[in-house]
Amino acid sequence: MIDRINPKEVERFNRSRIDRALGRSVRPLGMQRFGRSEDNPNRRRQNPMVGNILEVVNWIQYDSVSFGQSAAFTKTTLFQTPIGQAGKTLADTNMTQAGQLQSPQKLDILAIRFYVSNNTIPVDVQNILQNVSFQLFVGTKPMWQGPCLWLTAGCGFYSPSVAFTTAGLGLAGAGEGAFNTSVGVPDQRSVYSLTQVLTIESTEAFSVVLTPEHAFNMAVTLSLGVGTTIYVGLDGELYRGVQ
Numbered sequence: 186m187i188d189r190i191n192p193k194e195v196e197r198f199n200r201s202r203i204d205r206a207l208g209r210s211v212r213p214l215g216m217q218r219f220g221r222s223e224d225n226p227n228r229r230r231q232n233p234m235v236g237n238i239l240e241v242v243n244w245i246q247y248d249s250v251s252f253g254q255s256a257a258f259t260k261t262t263l264f265q266t267p268i269g270q271a272g273k274t275l276a277d278t279n280m281t282q283a284g285q286l287q288s289p290q291k292l293d294i295l296a297i298r299f300y301v302s303n304n305t306i307p308v309d310v311q312n313i314l315q316n317v318s319f320q321l322f323v324g325t326k327p328m329w330q331g332p333c334l335w336l337t338a339g340c341g342f343y344s345p346s347v348a349f350t351t352a353g354l355g356l357a358g359a360g361e362g363a364f365n366t367s368v369g370v371p372d373q374r375s376v377y378s379l380t381q382v383l384t385i386e387s388t389e390a391f392s393v394v395l396t397p398e399h400a401f402n403m404a405v406t407l408s409l410g411v412g413t414t415i416y417v418g419l420d421g422e423l424y425r426g427v428q
Contacts, residue, residue, distance in 0.1 A: 337369025
């Protein structure tokens with residue numbers, strides 16, 4: 186008596202033989218232990234993010250750039266170098282990815298701040314404010330542009346037009362003037378507030394470009410020419426996933 190051949194059994198046998206020849210596992214899908222913990226196979230791994238829920242926090246997304254004494258002020262694109270690259274730390278930037286927010290995050294920008302180091306000498310501050318343009322891009326579209334002089338810091342220390350000589354401080358270079366400078370009043374309300382909320386969506390490209398429209402070098406003034414560090418801050422509300 187000849188047994189009847191089941192075509193499905195033949196197909197299943199041939200498929201398993203091919204899988205074995207190729208070194209593939211032939212365990213049924215239910216035996217693959219997808220999403221299960223290695224230390225406890227009966228416990229499924231948890232997604233660290235709570236689905237469809239975001240929390241909102243006050244936030245400043247910031248980045249910085251430095252120029253040394255006598256250095257040329259070159260065109261600079263900010264928010265492109267995250268922490269851990271090119272020596273940047275949390276003191277320099279809070280970017281964790283190049284040119285975008287990590288997912289799931291979005292930022293509603295309410296104000297822009299522009300800080301120039303307080304030990305920058307006045308001639309350098311004036312060159313930066315008057316000769317450098319500021320452009321904020323979301324994607325490839327400019328969302329704000331103009332000379333840096335429209336922007337203020339809203340932070341730092343403040344001393345109104347102080348000028349004194351290093352001789353009075355007991356330092357070398359007697360007779361040289363010493364200064365401290367600020368961009369605007371160091372009051373958190375003294376920033377450039379937007380009339381409309383500007384939103385940067387999750388993983389959407391954005392940048393700030395500083396361009397010297399008239400070329401200049403940072404000053405060389407013996408001990409007083411120290412160059413500068415510039416910070417750009419995007420103030421607003423950050424929406425991020427709940428963990």
